[in-house]
Amino acid sequence: MSWRATARLFGAKAQFQREPPAVPPPVVLERSVGRSVAPVAEVRNLTKRFGATEVFRDVSLRIEGGKVVTILGRSGVGKSTLLRCLNLLELPTSGQVFLRTKCVYDNGLCISRKDLIGARRQLSMVFQQFNLFQHLTAVENVALAPIVALGEPAGSAIEAARSLLDHVGISARMLAYPSQLSGGEQQRVAIARALALRPAAILFDEPTSSLDPELRGEVLATMKQLASEGMTMVVVTHELKFAADVSDWVVFMDDGGVVEEGPVEQVLVSPVRERTRQFISSH
Amino acid sequence: MTLLGVDWSQYYGGIGLGLLRTVEFTAVSYVGAILLGAVVAIGRTQKIAAVRRLAGAYVEVVKNVPLLTWIFVLYFGLPSVGIRLSGFIAGSLALILFYGSYIGEVFRGGLQGVGAGQREAAHSMGLSSWQGYRYVVLPQALRLALAGTGTMLVDLIKATSLLVTIAGRELMTQGQVITSVTFKALQVYLVIGALYFLLCYPTSQSVLWLERHLGRGQPLSLKRRHWLAIARALQSNGTR
Numbered sequence: 163m164s165w166r167a168t169a170r171l172f173g174a175k176a177q178f179q180r181e182p183p184a185v186p187p188p189v190v191l192e193r194s195v196g197r198s199v200a201p202v203a204e205v206r207n208l209t210k211r212f213g214a215t216e217v218f219r220d221v222s223l224r225i226e227g228g229k230v231v232t233i234l235g236r237s238g239v240g241k242s243t244l245l246r247c248l249n250l251l252e253l254p255t256s257g258q259v260f261l262r263t264k265c266v267y268d269n270g271l272c273i274s275r276k277d278l279i280g281a282r283r284q285l286s287m288v289f290q291q292f293n294l295f296q297h298l299t300a301v302e303n304v305a306l307a308p309i310v311a312l313g314e315p316a317g318s319a320i321e322a323a324r325s326l327l328d329h330v331g332i333s334a335r336m337l338a339y340p341s342q343l344s345g346g347e348q349q350r351v352a353i354a355r356a357l358a359l360r361p362a363a364i365l366f367d368e369p370t371s372s373l374d375p376e377l378r379g380e381v382l383a384t385m386k387q388l389a390s391e392g393m394t395m396v397v398v399t400h401e402l403k404f405a406a407d408v409s410d411w412v413v414f415m416d417d418g419g420v421v422e423e424g425p426v427e428q429v430l431v432s433p434v435r436e437r438t439r440q441f442i443s444s445h
Numbered sequence: 446m447t448l449l450g451v452d453w454s455q456y457y458g459g460i461g462l463g464l465l466r467t468v469e470f471t472a473v474s475y476v477g478a479i480l481l482g483a484v485v486a487i488g489r490t491q492k493i494a495a496v497r498r499l500a501g502a503y504v505e506v507v508k509n510v511p512l513l514t515w516i517f518v519l520y521f522g523l524p525s526v527g528i529r530l531s532g533f534i535a536g537s538l539a540l541i542l543f544y545g546s547y548i549g550e551v552f553r554g555g556l557q558g559v560g561a562g563q564r565e566a567a568h569s570m571g572l573s574s575w576q577g578y579r580y581v582v583l584p585q586a587l588r589l590a591l592a593g594t595g596t597m598l599v600d601l602i603k604a605t606s607l608l609v610t611i612a613g614r615e616l617m618t619q620g621q622v623i624t625s626v627t628f629k630a631l632q633v634y635l636v637i638g639a640l641y642f643l644l645c646y647p648t649s650q651s652v653l654w655l656e657r658h659l660g661r662g663q664p665l666s667l668k669r670r671h672w673l674a675i676a677r678a679l680q681s682n683g684t685r
Contacts, residue, residue, distance in 0.1 A: 251569055275574075283571030293566035297584045297662050301676045302669075307570040309672075310580055320675045337680055339662050359570060 200263050201226050202362045202394050203248055203285060208257035210243055217243050218419040221257075225363055230395045232405040234429075235415035236441065241398040242290075242367050244415070248396065249285040249365060250278060261285065262362070283311065286356035290368040292348040294340040300351045301327060301336040304358045312359070319358075326354040330384050346377035350384050363394035370401060402445050406430050414438045449632035456623050463619030464640065470533070470605040470615055474540035475598055478548050481541055485549025490556050500549070507546040513607055515539040520611045536608040540601060548597050555590030556582065584665055591659060595652025599645050606641070616640060 203225040210217040217240035225231055225248075233241045246252035250259065250267060259267035261281050266273050273281065294303050304323035308314040314322075327333040330350040340348050349369055356364045366385065370378040382404050389395060389408045399405060405412060405426070412429040414422045414437075422428075422435045433439050446453050453460075488500030507515070520535040530538065559582050567577030606617035620637035624630045664670040 249569060251565060279568075279571050279573050282569060285569075287566070287569035289562060289566065291562055293560075293562040295563060295566070295581055295585075297588065298669075299662060299673070299676060301679075302672055305672070306580060307572060310576050311571045311573075316672055317675055320672060321679060324676075324679055337676060355570070 201260070202262065203396075204260040205244075205248065205254075206258040206260075208244070208247060208259070209255050210240065210247060210252070211255045216418070218415065221415075221419050223413065223420070223423075225394060225396055227362070227394050228392045229410040230389045230397065230408050231411045231413060232397045232399055232409040233413045233415060234399065234402070234405060234441070235421075239415045239417055240419075241415050245287075245365050245367050245396060245398050249282050249287060251282075251287070279311075283307075283359050284362040286359050286361040286364050288349070288352050288356050288364060288366045288369050290371050292340070292345070292352045292372075294348055294352055294355070296340050299337045299339055300332065300343065303340070303351055304355045307355070308358050323354070323358060326357050327351065329357070330354045331380075344377060345373045346380045349373065349381045353381075353384055353388070357388075357393075363396060364388070366395060366397040366399070368398050368400065370399070400445075402430065402442065414441065416441075449629070449636065451623075451627055451629050451632050451636075453636075456619070459619045459622060460616070460640070463614065463616040464644075466613065467602070467605050467615040467644070470536060470540065470608065470613065471598075471602050473537045474544060474605075475601055477537065477541035478544035478597070478601070479594070481545030482548030482552050485545060486552030486556055489549065489553045504546040504549055507542055508550075512539065512543045512604060513610065515543055516607060516611060532608070532611050532613050536605075536611060536613045540604060544597055544601055544604075548594060551590050551593035551597065552586070554593065555586035555588075558589040559585045584669075587665065588659055591656050592652070595649070595655065598652065599649045602645050602648065603641060 201224040204223065206222050208221045208223075209219045221244060223231070223244075233244065235241050243252055247254045247259065250272065253272065254267060256269050257267075258265060258269065261284055264273075264281065266278065266281050272278065294300075295306065298306060301320060301323045304326055305316070305319040308319040308322065309316050324333055324336055327336050330353055332347055332350050332354070335343060335347060338347075340351070343351065353364070353369075369385065370381050373381060378401070382401065385395070385397070385404070386408055397405070397409075409426050409430075412423065412426055413420055414429055414433070414435075416437050422433060422438045428434070429438060430442060433442060485500050485504060488496050489504070491497050491500075516536060516539040519530060519539050520532065523530060523535075563581050563585065564577055567581040568574075572580065605613070605615050608615055609617040609621055612618055616637060620633055624633045627633060659665070662673075664673055
């Protein structure tokens with residue numbers, strides 16, 4: 163019996179194993195500039211079910227370095243779930259997930275937990291509810307992972323954290339606790355926190371959805387700034403204008419998976435599919 | 446010294462020993478109950494259903510039977526199966542078992558009060574499960590559990606008085622001894638009650654003070670104190 167067949171016996175539960183599964187890495191693309199690049203992350207034929215409910219089926223997606231990918235769609239079509247499957251906060255039901263050239267998930271088989279912890283650092287996440295650590299100051303929120311997970315000395319990590327807060331325009335509030343910050347400020351701290359791990363990409367899960375309209379601007383501006391600096395970003399959002407402004411690639415999801423994807427001009431300006439058209443005209 | 450018609454000077458020694466014994470019972474039982482409570486709370490928040498149920502069953506069985514029953518079972522009951530425990534051991538053990546289940550519930554509340562988002566954020570940043578527990582969940586859970594755990598300490602001090610039933614030689618037992626000599630139950634027990642009050646009131650006030658003091662990010666560990674000091678120094682340099 164092959165290991166894949168064995169894995170299926172265990173159903174949807176992923177098995178953690180010591181050795182990463184032997185699967186050929188994604189094809190390395192030759193770009194026009196002559197530089198060979200592997201995608202930062204890639205999913206192939208990803209399917210996710212919660213019990214009997216299928217969230218999406220057969221989704222394939224490449225996240226290339228330096229690009230901004232936005233994922234659009236109604237609430238509840240699995241956009242966030244797809245994002246969470248990318249860094250395996252949520253385990254897919256089947257399919258494959260690659261980080262760089264490493265296969266971290268293959269049809270129910272996952273790399274060992276220890277390797278997974280390391281792999282996750284390559285993709286940091288910004289959450290809808292910010293999820294800042296409530297008992298730590300802004301600057302400690304940013305410095306915690308570098309100190310604890312990467313083992314950096316506290317002094318330099320905190321100094322780096324201060325410059326990151328400076329970068330998102332909030333270093334004056336570095337000693338404030340999350341409860342003392344506005345939603346927009348909290349989300350900018352969360353972005354600085356995501357940057358602190360020097361990730362290959364940042365995943366944004368509806369970063370402005372829980373913010374008052376007047377606070378969204380500052381967060382979107384920070385994200386635009388990151389995009390212009392060449393940060394690889396995957397953004398689940400409802401902000402069509404933001405998507406139009408910064409995306410290199412737009413993915414539209416509806417019930418069951420990806421309906422349409424392509425550059426902004428295609429998906430947002432002249433969508434091919436009827437459902438995409440409806441979605442865009444309703445916003 | 447004569448107070449309420451009783452000459453207390455001849456009982457100083459006994460009362461002193463009783464107080465000491467009460468404090469000993471409290472200290473040993475509280476530390477034990479906290480350790481047991483931590484185990485119970487961790488058990489009740491485990492993924493494995495069998496562990497969760499076992500811890501849950503323990504809590505329900507212990508909590509729904511009077512403490513006095515457990516004291517009697519351990520002290521008077523066990524000798525019939527050949528296990529003879531001293532008053533101190535049996536008493537402490539009963540208190541640990543009983544308060545361990547309550548404190549376990551308080552701790553569980555604290556752990557579950559820390560939102561799933563906090564743990565998720567820790568994981569998404571590449572902290573291991575243990576690191577997430579140590580640096581993110583525990584510091585917040587401890588603050589949430591502080592009030593309940595403190596109340597349990599005050600409750601425990603008072604509950605040691607039940608050990609009078611097995612001649613625990615703590616404060617209440619001393620009261621009984623003095624009463625049996627002086628026949629002044631009202632006066633003696635009022636004074637004993639006042640002594641319990643003098644033990645409990647400052648304790649509960651200290652707990653309230655701690656609660657207010659640790660409410661916001663006050664560092665709980667030396668490591669965090671160090672981080673905060675670095676951050677404060679950086680900020681004052683930056684604004685100069």
